[in-house]
Amino acid sequence: MRIGILALQGAVAPHQAKLAALGVEAPAVREAAGLEGLDGLILPGGESTTFLKLIGHFGLAQPLKAFAETRPLWGVCAGTILLARRVENPSQRSLGILPFTVRRNGYGRQNESFIAGFELRLPGRPAVSQEGVFIRAPHVTARDDGVQVLGEHEGWPVALQYGRHLATTFHPELSEAGHLHRYFIALCEDASQRRASG
Numbered sequence: 001m002r003i004g005i006l007a008l009q010g011a012v013a014p015h016q017a018k019l020a021a022l023g024v025e026a027p028a029v030r031e032a033a034g035l036e037g038l039d040g041l042i043l044p045g046g047e048s049t050t051f052l053k054l055i056g057h058f059g060l061a062q063p064l065k066a067f068a069e070t071r072p073l074w075g076v077c078a079g080t081i082l083l084a085r086r087v088e089n090p091s092q093r094s095l096g097i098l099p100f101t102v103r104r105n106g107y108g109r110q111n112e113s114f115i116a117g118f119e120l121r122l123p124g125r126p127a128v129s130q131e132g133v134f135i136r137a138p139h140v141t142a143r144d145d146g147v148q149v150l151g152e153h154e155g156w157p158v159a160l161q162y163g164r165h166l167a168t169t170f171h172p173e174l175s176e177a178g179h180l181h182r183y184f185i186a187l188c189e190d191a192s193q194r195r196a197s198g
Ligand code: GLN
Pocket: 044, 045, 046, 047, 048, 049, 076, 077, 078, 079, 081, 104, 105, 135, 136, 137, 138
């Protein structure tokens, strides 16, 4: 199992440490060739506008969309913004892979960053309590029917799944629990088995 971390910018090393602890190789990906042979990819937190510029500069938009057709992506905070179909506050381009709308910096100025617990309901697993580290996180303000909500905080979806893809508006790589990394590995294994059985 090899799960790449899009390493143009942002919080890369903590994801690599989490995956390494779970026995998964996690190469940093900076160009399209780096996607080859990967079972999944994490788009980490950072600054989505900077990511967008670098994705354009390195010609990564099409390769990422093609990758998403057969392999799982997991967007974390800014990564979620990049994957959303629509971005507001202000509106900006995105990869448009996940059918939901996000509002950047949804928690506003006085509460830009905070830590809060909530119930995480991963399909096929018992519900657990998860710590959420929110850093200038977006709000998911609208979504299509096929988008599953795996956790909410104050009524806002903070963990979502769409088919093989995952999105979290908080930073699970900064908390001790490994539920979401383990779950993403399972999604990647599942997708890899599907590809193998044609
Ligand atoms: N507010 C940032 C953005 O809009 C995201 C912050 C994060 O990834 N922690 O890109």
